Amino acid sequence: MLIINSIFNFAFENGYIGKNIISFIKPLKKSKAIPDPITQDEFPRLLKATRNIQAKNMLIVSVYTGLRPGELCALAYEDLDFTERTITVKRNISNIGDFSLPKTESSTDRVIYMLDPVYESLREQMSLTRMTSPETVSVATREYGKYKEDTCTFIFQPNIVARNGLETKYYSPGGFSNIWVSLIKRSGVRHRKSYQTRHTYACWMLAAGANPAFIATQMGHSSSKMVHDVYGAWMKENDRDQIALMNRNAPQLPQAITPTVINS
Numbered sequence: 363m364l365i366i367n368s369i370f371n372f373a374f375e376n377g378y379i380g381k382n383i384i385s386f387i388k389p390l391k392k393s394k395a396i397p398d399p400i401t402q403d404e405f406p407r408l409l410k411a412t413r414n415i416q417a418k419n420m421l422i423v424s425v426y427t428g429l430r431p432g433e434l435c436a437l438a439y440e441d442l443d444f445t446e447r448t449i450t451v452k453r454n455i456s457n458i459g460d461f462s463l464p465k466t467e468s469s470t471d472r473v474i475y476m477l478d479p480v481y482e483s484l485r486e487q488m489s490l491t492r493m494t495s496p497e498t499v500s501v502a503t504r505e506y507g508k509y510k511e512d513t514c515t516f517i518f519q520p521n522i523v524a525r526n527g528l529e530t531k532y533y534s535p536g537g538f539s540n541i542w543v544s545l546i547k548r549s550g551v552r553h554r555k556s557y558q559t560r561h562t563y564a565c566w567m568l569a570a571g572a573n574p575a576f577i578a579t580q581m582g583h584s585s586s587k588m589v590h591d592v593y594g595a596w597m598k599e600n601d602r603d604q605i606a607l608m609n610r611n612a613p614q615l616p617q618a619i620t621p622t623v624i625n626s
Contacts, residue, residue: 363389397561397592400425404551411548414523416490417541419483421559424538426480428563428581431535431556432456433464438514439492442484447476451582453501453512457536461512462502469582484517491519497531564589 367384374382400408405425412418424434432454441450451472454464464470476484496515503510516532524530535556542556560581567577574586583589 363387397565398554398558399562399565400551400554400558402566404549407549407551408545411545413544415486416518416523417545419487420518420538420541421545422479422483424556424559425562425566426477427474428560428567428577429474430454430465430469430560431538433469435518435533435535435538436461436514437517438496438512439488439517440496440512440514442517444481444485447481449474449476449480453499453514455532455534457534459534460502461499463504464582466582466584467504468584472579472582474580487517490522491515491517494519494531564592 363384367382367387370379370382370384373379374385408421409418412421420434423429423437424431427434427449429437429451433451436453436455437449437451441452442448443450451464451469451474453461455461464472492515494515496513498511498513500509501512502508514532518533520530520533520537539556542559545551546553564577564581567580568574568589574589578584578586578589581589
């Protein structure tokens with residue numbers, strides 16, 4: 363509709379037609395998707411449903427970093443610093459296997475600090491894929507038609523678990539989604555899209571008391587407002603913790619005042 367309106371608007375402004383006949387048509391309103399994070403009761407069930415070490419590690423890293431599925435699949439050992447325990451997000455991959463920079467400028471080259479589960483999972487994953495041969499991939503930059511070359515030893519590789527001779531050295535978001543759907547089915551956890559792992563990270567960190575501004579930098583948002591607006595869905599399971607917190611910190615009632623009795 364935007365394209366059609368632009369055509370008619372061009373025609374009207376240049377005198378080809380006397381009126382833009384579709385200018386009164388307003389865009390359809392679309393409800394904002396509500397985050398549906400994994401609960402802390404569901405997560406162990408998903409872990410138990412994994413059939414191999416790599417699937418388990420992909421699940422842990424996705425939930426405890428807030429990486430987008432395309433960023434997770436494009437992750438390479440060259441992006442890791444195990445001494446500082448950091449991940450530098452340098453690229454994204456699409457469903458058709460095209461590499462590009464991450465979604466936004468604030469997402470590019472952002473540094474994510476490894477939480478303990480991420481550190482342990484990536485160390486474990488090294489025994490599977492660290493010694494595999496690197497690949498040189500072309501990464502589209504934000505300038506049209508311009509690419510950069512990255513040498514990548516991909517962390518998660520479908521060929522090490524494939525039974526059909528698949529030689530692919532990296533997953534696409536669709537590949538991770540297939541793993542996710544299998545975990546959902548085997549665990550009996552209510553269905554969600556794999557992108558909810560990103561929402562889960564934000565919600566868990568907020569519930570744990572992490573600073574929203576810090577969460578925003580880890581997720582590649584330009585400000586904490588995005589965290590509040592998009593990822594701040596409250597998880598009901600944390601209600602009692604919050605009530606206990608408020609009870610501990612709420613101002614106490616003043617001591618009861620005993621009325622003074624005056625003898626006449």
